[in-house]
Amino acid sequence: MGEISEIEPVVLYEQDIDARWASFSILVRVVTKNGAVAYGEAVPTLRVLPVYSAVKQVARLFVGRDYHDVLPAHREWYRQDFFASRSFESATALSAIDMALWDLKAREFGAPLHDLLGGALRRRVRVYANGWYGGCRDPECFAEKARRVVAMGYDALKFDPFTDSFISITPQALKKAEAIVAAVRDAVGDEVDILIEHHGRFDANAAVDIAKRLEKYSPYFMEEPVHHEDIEGYRKYRSLTRLRVAMGERLIGVKEALQYLREGLVDVIQPDACNIGGVTGSLKVSTLAEAFSVEVSYHNAYGPVQFAVEVQLSAVTPTLYRLESFYDFWPQWKRDLIGDPFHVSEGAVEVPRGPGIGVTVNEKVLERYKAEPREVEPTEEPVWVVRGTW
CATH class of the missing domain: 3.30.390.10 (Enolase-like, N-terminal domain)
Structure with a gap:
């Protein structure tokens, strides 16, 4: 007991x-x-x-x-x-x-968590970078920062080039988005995966126009091209485009995930251990994804405990694409909270072999940054975009 x-x-x-x-x-x-x-x-x-x-x-x-x-x-x-x-x-x-x-x-x-989950299929987990383009609104800024990310050891990176477009997109905004994607592709070359984040902000018509415009730059996937709950929009997008679809960060249950998988609306599913049911729910979605031959790329955007948990999950996931990583773009205190053990080399991080999730929370750091819960003020730039890009 x-x-x-x-x-x-x-x-x-x-x-x-x-x-x-x-x-x-x-x-x-x-x-x-x-x-x-x-x-x-x-x-x-x-x-x-x-x-x-x-x-x-x-x-x-x-x-x-x-x-x-x-x-x-x-x-x-x-x-x-x-x-x-x-x-x-x-x-x-x-x-x-x-x-x-x-x-x-x-x-x-x-034992490490991955041992309890059946044993590691891989000792290194491939990752992709996110959160690296703060303050960028023009192609030059995106290109410069993309080069830095690749120099850090990443060979895949995700970004949102759509500035303040929402639901629809004007011809001028689409032209600017294309210029940003073209600049990043030119900066990193053809050997680096580029992943296009839409943040689920568009209707199907806008998303289809975007896909047709950006297809030539060979993005590995288009993430949440339409609003999460818009099943009809996903069906329309699927019927009119050829690019891979990634989605899933807003799923909160395995039965919800099944709907997208069963209809063939997703190529890369992105469950988030912080709201899909933790380790238990993540494993269920991973098993479903394997049954449907869909890749898994855990959404990973909040903090170091989540990162450590999802490294363990990624180690045992059969159809893993890559794990999302904001790790190198957090403030240092977030990394210090778990002893800063993860280091990217050749596009991957080592899977910890220590007991549990492989890291221990530093109580002194936790106490230093402990805060009272409070309301968060909405601003013109939505909370869900990388800061300074709206």
């Missing part, structure tokens, strides 16, 4: 960063009766207060339970929360706690 004695959401903040949606971090500390401690990570964005409260609520179900019983706990929360399949806050709270429980289980056995 490994009884959970305490679950506490911890909000961290220093100052707004280029990844403004991740300027706050929400870690979830799980403590057992015998004093073992582990952490998961939840999604902040504009919902710091609601997520903080959701963790407090979900914690009431878990405290007093055996941390070994991950699946029974999932089932019980699904029974209790009538809107679990529709609530982002409920999903991210459960996901964070799930991560911590798996970490506790693996540490108890003195």
